[in-house]
Amino acid sequence: MVDGLRTTFTNKQHSVTISRELPTVMIGERINPTGRKKVLAAFQAGDFEIVKTDARAQVEAGARVLDVNAGVPGGDEVDLLPKVVQQVLSVVDIPLCIDTANPDALEAVLKIYEGKPLINSVNGEEKSLDTVLPLAKEYGAAVIGLCMDDNGIPASPEGRLAVAEKIIQRTTRLGIAIEDIVIDPLAMSLGADTKAGRVTLGATKLIAEEFGVNMTLGASNISFGLPDRKMLNAGFLILAIQAGVTCPITNPLVSEIRTAILSADLALGRDDYAARWIKNYRSAKKA
Amino acid sequence: MVDGLRTTFTNKQHSVTISRELPTVMIGERINPTGRKKVLAAFQAGDFEIVKTDARAQVEAGARVLDVNAGVPGGDEVDLLPKVVQQVLSVVDIPLCIDTANPDALEAVLKIYEGKPLINSVNGEEKSLDTVLPLAKEYGAAVIGLCMDDNGIPASPEGRLAVAEKIIQRTTRLGIAIEDIVIDPLAMSLGADTKAGRVTLGATKLIAEEFGVNMTLGASNISFGLPDRKMLNAGFLILAIQAGVTCPITNPLVSEIRTAILSADLALGRDDYAARWIKNYRSAKKA
Numbered sequence: 001m002v003d004g005l006r007t008t009f010t011n012k013q014h015s016v017t018i019s020r021e022l023p024t025v026m027i028g029e030r031i032n033p034t035g036r037k038k039v040l041a042a043f044q045a046g047d048f049e050i051v052k053t054d055a056r057a058q059v060e061a062g063a064r065v066l067d068v069n070a071g072v073p074g075g076d077e078v079d080l081l082p083k084v085v086q087q088v089l090s091v092v093d094i095p096l097c098i099d100t101a102n103p104d105a106l107e108a109v110l111k112i113y114e115g116k117p118l119i120n121s122v123n124g125e126e127k128s129l130d131t132v133l134p135l136a137k138e139y140g141a142a143v144i145g146l147c148m149d150d151n152g153i154p155a156s157p158e159g160r161l162a163v164a165e166k167i168i169q170r171t172t173r174l175g176i177a178i179e180d181i182v183i184d185p186l187a188m189s190l191g192a193d194t195k196a197g198r199v200t201l202g203a204t205k206l207i208a209e210e211f212g213v214n215m216t217l218g219a220s221n222i223s224f225g226l227p228d229r230k231m232l233n234a235g236f237l238i239l240a241i242q243a244g245v246t247c248p249i250t251n252p253l254v255s256e257i258r259t260a261i262l263s264a265d266l267a268l269g270r271d272d273y274a275a276r277w278i279k280n281y282r283s284a285k286k287a
Numbered sequence: 288m289v290d291g292l293r294t295t296f297t298n299k300q301h302s303v304t305i306s307r308e309l310p311t312v313m314i315g316e317r318i319n320p321t322g323r324k325k326v327l328a329a330f331q332a333g334d335f336e337i338v339k340t341d342a343r344a345q346v347e348a349g350a351r352v353l354d355v356n357a358g359v360p361g362g363d364e365v366d367l368l369p370k371v372v373q374q375v376l377s378v379v380d381i382p383l384c385i386d387t388a389n390p391d392a393l394e395a396v397l398k399i400y401e402g403k404p405l406i407n408s409v410n411g412e413e414k415s416l417d418t419v420l421p422l423a424k425e426y427g428a429a430v431i432g433l434c435m436d437d438n439g440i441p442a443s444p445e446g447r448l449a450v451a452e453k454i455i456q457r458t459t460r461l462g463i464a465i466e467d468i469v470i471d472p473l474a475m476s477l478g479a480d481t482k483a484g485r486v487t488l489g490a491t492k493l494i495a496e497e498f499g500v501n502m503t504l505g506a507s508n509i510s511f512g513l514p515d516r517k518m519l520n521a522g523f524l525i526l527a528i529q530a531g532v533t534c535p536i537t538n539p540l541v542s543e544i545r546t547a548i549l550s551a552d553l554a555l556g557r558d559d560y561a562a563r564w565i566k567n568y569r570s571a572k573k574a
Binding site for chain 2: 278282
């Protein structure tokens with residue numbers, strides 16, 4: 001296995017480094033109107049109080065990067081996304097993950113963002129590579145690469161490794177450092193196919209071993225259509241971290257998720273003196 | 288990685304097969320007076336009702352093998368252990384794991400046991416190898432091999448692999464099939480040394496890859512001296528299963544443990560149609 005790479009994101013004043021030798025970094029997923037009617041309605045009304053509350057709460061719960069998505073149906077993302085980013089940064093002082101499928105909205109944020117954000121995301125489709133990577137290069141951002149391309153999402157670990165390789169080649173060819181690529185092997189629903197977890201975990205392991213890149217995952221897809229979702233997501237995240245995921249996109253407000261990630265870090269020797277484990281236990285007792 | 292081996296234990300009428308392609312088998316740990324004053328007092332008084340209750344409850348909660356230990360300080364284990372085994376088998380019809388450091392007590396049970404039990408345990412010490420292995424051979428039992436020898440418990444994964452190799456060599460040289468050896472890489476307290484988990488998981492992976500043997504683990508040691516033990520044990524078990532543990536010795540009555548094991552099985556593609564996951568959820572809702 002190659003050595004694990006170190007990826008650093010920054011905002012104006014602070015940085016977060018991600019590496020398999022360091023504690024897992026939670027990227028908070030909550031600032032996203034998808035499936036959250038209250039957030040959607042607030043965005044449409046130009047009300048950002050809920051965004052600020054969500055930002056503060058996630059950071060207090062241990063998120064060290066926040067994903068920011070403003071994809072409102074019929075909304076003007078080019079106008080809205082930079083506003084949401086500014087609102088978030090007015091209350092929390094951590095690096096952001098800019099989550100949009102709209103290249104104009106992405107560039108509007110990159111123009112105002114002070115520091116080095118994470119772009120969510122590029123994928124192996126030609127159109128995506130041609131649009132997103134030059135922006136990442138121009139603004140010095142890191143970028144999440146999704147393991148799918150013009151043929152869809154490969155059904156095998158080896159197929160996803162091949163897409164990761166293609167994204168890494170295209171990115172580094174532009175002069176972006178391999179450290180600045182974070183691969184997402186994609187988690188699919190175990191409810192639809194009980195072999196889906198094995199494919200995702202197998203891909204994670206292959207990609208981590210081959211390239212040493214940092215890896216992310218939106219683990220909650222895995223439990224779609226199944227009961228007891230929190231516990232399943234938590235268990236899957238533990239496996240994903242062992243396989244090579246270093247910065248999952250998740251909900252830090254769910255105690256099962258937070259505790260699962262901390263247990264994996266402690267068991268894998270990434271929590272010196274069990275300090276974070278004990279701190280989480282004490283905070284939970286107080287709450 | 289070599290293919291995973293299949294190990295089968297039996298009692299008079301039934302068998303349980305353990306393999307990394309099949310769901311994880313929980314070996315119930317509760318029939319053990321160590322640290323359980325009520326059980327200790329009952330054993331001393333010749334009262335086995337608590338044993339029967341524990342046996343039934345563990346099997347109802349999903350244990351498919353039961354560990355049986357009758358190590359009472361000052362007690363006559365040679366007399367007591369066969370009695371406890373008979374009491375257990377009078378209420379549950381599954382294979383047993385005979386847990387004793389006393390070779391006479393072990394032989395007393397092997398003489399009356401109908402089927403192929405699991406012996407807990409042999410280790411790499413010369414005295415242990417010379418005493419336990421001939422009994423396993425004579426009575427056709429499978430045997431747990433602990434990764435420690437006359438020099439103690441090795442501090443590195445490679446050291447534990449070497450002890451496993453020694454036990455496997457000595458066992459197979461006697462004509463016992465390698466399938467009938469179940470290796471325990473030993474879990475030490477993360478409270479004492481936060482690198483302990485990494486050593487155990489590393490050893491598990493090395494041994495599983497090198498020999499393909501089934502592996503067990505008493506995961507609860509890992510959390511000794513730390514808070515929130517159930518969640519830490521649960522998280523560690525998930526990692527251990529991914530690394531190669533196929534039949535942990537654990538407490539199936541703890542829902543966090545049971546759910547963690549089921550989440551790992553589902554995520555690793557060992558729970559077709561998520562049937563066991565859904566069944567556990569429904570039982571928990573009813574309870």
